[in-house]
Amino acid sequence: MTTAQIEKPEVLIVGSGAGGAMAAYELTRNGHKVLLLEAGRDYDPKKETPMFKRNGDAPLMGAATPDKDFGFYDATIDGGWQVPNEPYTSAQGSEFMWWRARMLGGRTNHWGRYALRFSEHDFKGKSRDGLGADWPFEYKDIAPWYDKTEALVGVCGTNTGLDDMPPSPEGVLQPPPQPRVPELLVAAAAKKLGIPAVPMHRAVLTRPLDNRAACFYATPCGHGCSIGAAFQTTTSLLPMAKATGLLEVRTDAMVKTVTTDDKGQVTGVSYIDKKTGTEHSVTAKVVILAASACESARLLLNSKTDKYPQGLANSSGQVGKNLMDSTGANIGALVPALQGRPIYNEDGHTANHLFIPWWGHQAQAEKKLDFPRGYHFELGGRFGEPGANIDTGLQGYGKALKQQVKHKYGAYVSFALRGEMLPNPDCYLDIDPEVKDKWGIPVARFHWKWSEHELKQIAHGLKTAKDILTLMGAEVGELPAPEQAILKGGQIIHEVGTTRMGASKTDSVTNQWGQSWDCPNLFVMDGGVFASNPHKNCTLTIMTLAMRNSSWLSAQLKQGAL
Amino acid sequence: MHHDHQNAAASETATPDEQPYQSGLSRRQSLKLLAALAASTMLPGLAGCDSAPPTPDTTPAAAPGATIAEHWPELNLTPVTGKGYGTDPNMILPPESPWPLTMTPAQLSALAIVCDILIPRDGEVPSASEVDVPAVINEWVSAPYPRQQQDRPLILATLSWLDTEATQRFGNNFTKLTAAQRLAIIDDIAFDHAQTQPRFARIVKAFALLRGLVVAAFFSTPQGTKDIGYVGNTAIGGDYPGPTPAAKAHLDTVLRDLGLTAFAWQPV
Numbered sequence: 001m002t003t004a005q006i007e008k009p010e011v012l013i014v015g016s017g018a019g020g021a022m023a024a025y026e027l028t029r030n031g032h033k034v035l036l037l038e039a040g041r042d043y044d045p046k047k048e049t050p051m052f053k054r055n056g057d058a059p060l061m062g063a064a065t066p067d068k069d070f071g072f073y074d075a076t077i078d079g080g081w082q083v084p085n086e087p088y089t090s091a092q093g094s095e096f097m098w099w100r101a102r103m104l105g106g107r108t109n110h111w112g113r114y115a116l117r118f119s120e121h122d123f124k125g126k127s128r129d130g131l132g133a134d135w136p137f138e139y140k141d142i143a144p145w146y147d148k149t150e151a152l153v154g155v156c157g158t159n160t161g162l163d164d165m166p167p168s169p170e171g172v173l174q175p176p177p178q179p180r181v182p183e184l185l186v187a188a189a190a191k192k193l194g195i196p197a198v199p200m201h202r203a204v205l206t207r208p209l210d211n212r213a214a215c216f217y218a219t220p221c222g223h224g225c226s227i228g229a230a231f232q233t234t235t236s237l238l239p240m241a242k243a244t245g246l247l248e249v250r251t252d253a254m255v256k257t258v259t260t261d262d263k264g265q266v267t268g269v270s271y272i273d274k275k276t277g278t279e280h281s282v283t284a285k286v287v288i289l290a291a292s293a294c295e296s297a298r299l300l301l302n303s304k305t306d307k308y309p310q311g312l313a314n315s316s317g318q319v320g321k322n323l324m325d326s327t328g329a330n331i332g333a334l335v336p337a338l339q340g341r342p343i344y345n346e347d348g349h350t351a352n353h354l355f356i357p358w359w360g361h362q363a364q365a366e367k368k369l370d371f372p373r374g375y376h377f378e379l380g381g382r383f384g385e386p387g388a389n390i391d392t393g394l395q396g397y398g399k400a401l402k403q404q405v406k407h408k409y410g411a412y413v414s415f416a417l418r419g420e421m422l423p424n425p426d427c428y429l430d431i432d433p434e435v436k437d438k439w440g441i442p443v444a445r446f447h448w449k450w451s452e453h454e455l456k457q458i459a460h461g462l463k464t465a466k467d468i469l470t471l472m473g474a475e476v477g478e479l480p481a482p483e484q485a486i487l488k489g490g491q492i493i494h495e496v497g498t499t500r501m502g503a504s505k506t507d508s509v510t511n512q513w514g515q516s517w518d519c520p521n522l523f524v525m526d527g528g529v530f531a532s533n534p535h536k537n538c539t540l541t542i543m544t545l546a547m548r549n550s551s552w553l554s555a556q557l558k559q560g561a562l
Numbered sequence: 563m564h565h566d567h568q569n570a571a572a573s574e575t576a577t578p579d580e581q582p583y584q585s586g587l588s589r590r591q592s593l594k595l596l597a598a599l600a601a602s603t604m605l606p607g608l609a610g611c612d613s614a615p616p617t618p619d620t621t622p623a624a625a626p627g628a629t630i631a632e633h634w635p636e637l638n639l640t641p642v643t644g645k646g647y648g649t650d651p652n653m654i655l656p657p658e659s660p661w662p663l664t665m666t667p668a669q670l671s672a673l674a675i676v677c678d679i680l681i682p683r684d685g686e687v688p689s690a691s692e693v694d695v696p697a698v699i700n701e702w703v704s705a706p707y708p709r710q711q712q713d714r715p716l717i718l719a720t721l722s723w724l725d726t727e728a729t730q731r732f733g734n735n736f737t738k739l740t741a742a743q744r745l746a747i748i749d750d751i752a753f754d755h756a757q758t759q760p761r762f763a764r765i766v767k768a769f770a771l772l773r774g775l776v777v778a779a780f781f782s783t784p785q786g787t788k789d790i791g792y793v794g795n796t797a798i799g800g801d802y803p804g805p806t807p808a809a810k811a812h813l814d815t816v817l818r819d820l821g822l823t824a825f826a827w828q829p830v
Contacts, residue, residue, distance in 0.1 A: 041650075048653065048654065049653075050653035050654055052795055053653065053654075053656075054782070054784070054787070054795070055782050056779075056782035056783050056784070056786075056787070057656055058653075058656045059647055059656060059657060059660045059701065059705070060701065060702060060705055060707075060710070061698065061778060061779060061782045062782075063709075065646060065647075065705070065707045065709075066646070066707055066708070067646045067647055067648055067649050067651070067707075068647075068649070068651075072647075072651070072653065072656065073653055077649065077650050078649045078650050079649065080649065083649075084649055158829075158830055160830045161830070175801070177801065177802035177804070178801075178802055178803065178804025178805070179804065179827065180804070180805065181805050181809050181810075181812070181813050183827075184805075184813055184826070184827050185813065185816060185817070185822075187825075187827035188817055188820075188822040188823075188825040188826050188827060189820075189822060189825070191825040191827070192822060192825045196830075197827065198830050199830070206801065206802075215802075216797035216798050216799070217797075217798040217802045218794060218795050218796055218797050218798065219795060223653075337816040337819065337820060338816070341809065341812050341813075341816075342806065342808040342809045342812050343791040343792075343793065343809075344793065344805055344806040344808075344809050345793045345794045345796070345798070345803075346794065347794035347795065348802050349802070354827070383791070383792060383793075383794065384792070384794075385787070385792055385794060385795055386778070386781035386782050386786065386787050386790055386792060387778070387782055388778055388782070389778060390771070390774040390775055390778050391774045391777065391778070392767075392770045392771050392773075392774045393770070394770065394773055394774060394777060395752070395753050395754065395755075396752050396753060397679050397680045397748060397752050397773070398679065398680070398681075398682055399682075399684065401680060401681070401773070401777070402681065402684070402789075405777055405781070405790065406790060406791070409790055409791070471820065471822070472820065473820055
């Protein structure tokens with residue numbers, strides 16, 4: 001990607017993913033000169049996306065490997081649970097998995113594109129149950145920004161009228177695709193239990209938008225999308241921002257520290273050019289960190305000076321604290337009634353068309369549930385493209401073997417639970433006192449422990465999924481203990497909270513605009529600012545906050561306030 | 563390189579109707595087989611098979627094969643040392659041969675026979691070996707990743723086990739047996755059920771892994787994908803059409819049978 005050379009940028013952004021690219025879009029649109037630094041390599045989805053490639057053409061039938069954790073064709077480059085030359089550590093007794101992508105556009109190139117709004121419930125959890133933290137604004141304050149973000153990003157789905165899914169204005173959402181047969185069966189069984197299944201909201205175009213094409217219902221979104229239907233910043237916000245002529249992007253630029261002057265004012269950043277190994281300093285009026293929740297917190301903690309001995313922007317001591325992921329658990333079963341069903345093209349937009357949003361707000365208000373926060377189910381099961389799914393439960397050989405495989409095809413239904421976790425004092429990151437990465441930058445060290453809230457939620461989810469599957473005629477068998485079923489911290493890749501926003505500088509890192517309490521010209525615009533982690537996938541809200549807060553920042557700059 | 567020599571050696575050790583496995587025409591074609599041939603030393607039986615002669619079980623039993631004691635090959639495998647494809651492979655043109663292949667021609671030949679017992683030719687649909695499934699398995703067991711290295715001894719032990727069993731029952735390597743003799747062995751290890759003899763418990767599990775791999779590799783080929791009926795990965799103009807009338811009618815029957823008709827999904 002060639003970009004303009006920007007002399008004396010007003011704003012410096014670290015990271016080109018959901019938050020950083022949206023900030024670059026909003027600021028350049030408002031006439032500000034921006035320099036964006038990305039730690040990964042340049043990436044062009046139009047040239048590099050393996051569209052229509054078959055599993056059989058990939059090594060190991062496309063199977064997941066330590067080099068490509070989500071399979072050979074996953075869009076992630078130089079990333080995954082481990083990044084070459086850039087380790088992280090876990091404290092004794094803790095296990096946390098940290099997903100990173102070192103590429104332009106970051107994790108937006110491969111994300112699930114689930115794009116659900118948080119609701120008034122989600123922003124004020126503490127007011128209801130006394131746990132965690134409230135956000136420093138209400139749903140109605142952010143609703144207009146969700147409207148703008150959804151319209152810009154392109155989200156398909158419907159207004160369901162459910163209390164977990166606040167409506168979008170007429171005409172904002174694009175039509176969702178038709179549900180598939182296994183989803184319709186789940187929906188009927190769930191409805192018998194009083195649980196609604198509705199169209200998922202996804203950042204996938206079903207109608208053309210700007211110069212991005214509508215989905216043609218083929219080739220998995222996780223591979224990236226060369227036609228721009230599945231949203232990623234590399235086919236949308238970044239080219240749009242660059243078209244203003246006000247954005248310079250530098251890739252392979254690994255930021256080491258945020259620099260400050262004698263007065264403690266932020267002056268810019270120091271970064272390593274990974275291609276040459278040399279260190280450079282750049283200055284700007286404002287620095288925006290959007291390097292991902294954990295990377296931005298690591299940067300702040302590594303930017304300590306005599307004036308800021310606890311790390312930058314950390315007078316509250318909250319930097320690195322309140323680390324949250326979504327809870328996750330998977331359960332599925334073979335549904336005999338679906339065996340041998342008529343085959344048709346079930347690719348659709350390659351993720352679930354129907355899902356089960358959280359239905360228990362009222363039960364929680366009436367104290368009928370033993371866990372405080374909600375979850376949703378993403379539904380799986382379709383005639384998928386054959387690949388490296390090794391079924392060791394087959395019998396026999398020859399014609400009978402093939403018949404078994406064909407009979408089972410498309411008959412397995414799965415539920416992926418994704419739930420809200422509460423912050424707790426055992427979950428945080430700090431800086432490892434000994435380990436450094438290849439660039440000499442001290443690495444993040446993770447501390448992790450699920451609380452009772454999450455385990456009880458998982459137990460409830462497993463039982464509910466089993467009840468639904470049983471109504472579908474499936475044999476589920478004995479459920480695992482929640483301690484066994486819950487996925488590892490970080491594994492859902494929804495880590496947030498490590499630079500949380502709040503109403504008071506004593507217990508939060510930024511104000512509601514993502515502006516650091518300690519340094520007015522330092523902003524955070526990634527998931528780090530989340531005060532809580534609703535079950536709904538963080539990316540849409542990261543982008544919405546980045547748009548809203550960059551708009552506010554622009555006004556501040558224009559008023560000369562910074 | 564000693565391709566000619568190796569090929570000559572291979573043809574000397576095979577009976578006329580049991581040609582060594584030759585990879586067909588696909589991305590996994592000759593390059594890989596040549597690599598395997600070049601990398602291997604021709605052995606009369608299966609490389610890596612170093613099993614101690616089992617003690618014959620003299621307990622009288624009616625079931626075939628019941629007079630043979632449980633056996634398991636001791637494999638002396640050279641660790642795989644190749645590198646993976648890395649974190650930034652070319653996804654548009656995936657690597658042809660991402661790491662050195664490790665199976666010997668003899669192993670591949672035995673594997674090809676097992677592949678075609680599992681998935682024989684079925685009218686117009688080719689057999690597993692015809693679409694190069696053995697090459698995929700070779701790539702799998704040769705891959706320098708933990709999962710594949712965990713599978714490797716099980717796959718190779720299965721092939722080795724077949725030779726030992728064949729020798730004990732019929733006095734010859736598995737590849738030299740008649741089709742009926744081969745099936746007599748496979749029948750004992752291809753089913754995990756109450757009648758499975760205890761001495762086959764271990765091989766049944768290992769064989770299930772090999773079968774799972776062969777099945778996955780077969781259906782991942784264009785011919786296999788067509789055979790299973792997958793009709794996706796093709797661009798659709800306009801809206802996604804959803805289930806066909808036949809699929810909807812089937813769903814209606816399912817809902818009725820499960821007593822769920824009253825709860826059928828309605829658009830919101």
